Amino acid sequence: MNIILLIMAGISCVPYYLKYEKRKPQTRENVVISVMIALTVVSRMIFAATPGFKPVTAMVIICGMAFGKESGFLCGSLSALISNFFFGQGPWTTFQMIAWGVIGWLSGIWNCHRFLERHRMMQTIFGIFAGIFFSMFMDIWTVLAAGDRFQWIRYIAVLGTSFPVTVEYCISNVIFLWILTPVLLKKLHRVKYKYGFYKESEIQNLTINQN
Amino acid sequence: MKKALKRMHPLGLLLYFAGIFLFSMWSRHPWMTGVQSICLCILYFYHENSLRRIFPFLGVVFIAAITNPLFVQRGITILFYIGSLPVTLEALLYGLHYGCLLMNVLLLFSVFQRYFRCEHWIYLFGSTFPKLGVMFSMAVGLLPKYKKQAKLMIDTQKQFGKESPIRRAMKIFSMETTWAFETSMDQLDSMNARGYGLKKRTHFHLFQFERKDALCILEVLVLCLINGYGYIKLYSKFYFYPMILWNPMGIRDVVFMIFMAMQILLPFFGREGSYVSD
Numbered sequence: 001m002n003i004i005l006l007i008m009a010g011i012s013c014v015p016y017y018l019k020y021e022k023r024k025p026q027t028r029e030n031v032v033i034s035v036m037i038a039l040t041v042v043s044r045m046i047f048a049a050t051p052g053f054k055p056v057t058a059m060v061i062i063c064g065m066a067f068g069k070e071s072g073f074l075c076g077s078l079s080a081l082i083s084n085f086f087f088g089q090g091p092w093t094t095f096q097m098i099a100w101g102v103i104g105w106l107s108g109i110w111n112c113h114r115f116l117e118r119h120r121m122m123q124t125i126f127g128i129f130a131g132i133f134f135s136m137f138m139d140i141w142t143v144l145a146a147g148d149r150f151q152w153i154r155y156i157a158v159l160g161t162s163f164p165v166t167v168e169y170c171i172s173n174v175i176f177l178w179i180l181t182p183v184l185l186k187k188l189h190r191v192k193y194k195y196g197f198y199k200e201s202e203i204q205n206l207t208i209n210q211n
Numbered sequence: 212m213k214k215a216l217k218r219m220h221p222l223g224l225l226l227y228f229a230g231i232f233l234f235s236m237w238s239r240h241p242w243m244t245g246v247q248s249i250c251l252c253i254l255y256f257y258h259e260n261s262l263r264r265i266f267p268f269l270g271v272v273f274i275a276a277i278t279n280p281l282f283v284q285r286g287i288t289i290l291f292y293i294g295s296l297p298v299t300l301e302a303l304l305y306g307l308h309y310g311c312l313l314m315n316v317l318l319l320f321s322v323f324q325r326y327f328r329c330e331h332w333i334y335l336f337g338s339t340f341p342k343l344g345v346m347f348s349m350a351v352g353l354l355p356k357y358k359k360q361a362k363l364m365i366d367t368q369k370q371f372g373k374e375s376p377i378r379r380a381m382k383i384f385s386m387e388t389t390w391a392f393e394t395s396m397d398q399l400d401s402m403n404a405r406g407y408g409l410k411k412r413t414h415f416h417l418f419q420f421e422r423k424d425a426l427c428i429l430e431v432l433v434l435c436l437i438n439g440y441g442y443i444k445l446y447s448k449f450y451f452y453p454m455i456l457w458n459p460m461g462i463r464d465v466v467f468m469i470f471m472a473m474q475i476l477l478p479f480f481g482r483e484g485s486y487v488s489d
Binding site: 003034037042089091157179184194 | 233236275282321323343345347354358361385388389392395396402407
């Protein structure tokens with residue numbers, strides 16, 4: 001087991017956290033993100049019976065879409081850490097943390113100018129991409145667990161055997177994104193409006209769009 | 212022993228588990244891995260009283276032992292051929308050793324999970340990441356609340372008549388989200404009203420640093436130093452390929468193995484004692 005890579009995976013989360021701490025976030029952001037984390041963990045618990053078919057990735061993507069890239073990263077990584085208190089901690093926790101965190105971060109970047117939430121096609125593409133990314137990232141952990149060194153032959157073999165799971169991830173992501181995005185985003189925009197996340201100019205844009 | 216671990220200061224607990232984790236992951240020598248396997252099994256069966264629980268871990272060892280010869284063809288003792296693929300004894304033994312190492316890590320984490328709870332993480336990292344610590348503890352606190360509310364909503368919706376379960380689940384999820392954000396608004400108001408985020412505030416923690424904790428940390432560190440010396444000097448190199456060379460076991464090896472066993476079984480030596488809160 002390559003311990004240096006494992007520790008690197010853990011350490012690579014820290015800069016994101018430090019950046020968030022340094023920004024001195026307001027209390028309302030903390031509250032909203034912790035609510036999102038709790039909802040994500042609950043959603044993972046509800047679907048505990050079906051391995052692989054889980055709405056966690058979709059929830060993280062929606063959190064990134066609604067509240068920006070930093071919140072997306074925090075939601076992904078912390079919900080991985082907290083839900084593993086119930087699903088079992090292990091060396092894989094750090095890999096899950098960084099994989100989900102990066103998915104949330106990317107969805108925040110893609111959704112600038114509301115690019116992702118307007119087009120259903122984009123959501124489909126991003127869901128498939130997130131499923132493949134998560135599977136490939138977790139396969140790195142599998143290879144590290146199975147052998148002393150990282151070997152490309154083993155990695156390709158593991159990728160081949162995990163192909164059905166990858167497809168399952170992609171399908172579940174797309175289904176949950178299609179179902180949850182319209183329902184949740186409406187609510188989240190209302191929450192943002194109520195908590196005062198928007199600036200003045202953005203509020204005027206919002207009212208124009210609705211008309 | 213359970214009490215000794217439960218009452219330990221988070222720093223001591225983290226050092227104890229991290230030390231074993233590092234040694235068991237870095238282990239290269241079969242003797243050390245064997246000692247760790249035996250000790251961790253003792254630790255595991257102290258908590259789990261059924262022998263059946265060990266089978267998944269043995270499965271991991273078995274899979275590692277079988278898959279390694281398929282990928283690695285080094286080694287000089289050829290046992291048999293699968294097609295044109297030679298299966299060597301060295302690769303098989305290496306896989307076995309590696310599987311034991313993996314089993315050690317998994318066993319360690321299953322014990323770690325029993326003692327290292329959310330409060331410990333918040334205590335240790337709450338001062339370096341204050342905002343994250345608050346979010347972490349808030350999310351953990353919200354979980355049972357949400358579960359309770361979801362159960363209430365499900366029971367109520369069931370009384371309203373028949374509906375397809377998927378439709379009902381979606382409805383409840385939607386209601387739950389709305390409810391969660393509305394109550395979080397109250398929480399935010401009450402946090403602000405009580406002066407969250409102001410300076411000059413003290414924190415409440417469950418743990419206190421006492422003399423026995425200092426003693427315990429010292430013990431862990433001394434054992435880590437001794438075992439680290441042994442690891443660097445003697446046990447960091449062991450070659451499985453192309454052939455295995457065994458050195459006969461001397462007195463020195465036995466001493467170091469006893470030290471390794473002591474490091475893992477350290478909480479057994481701790482005094483149970485009686486506490487005021489018991």
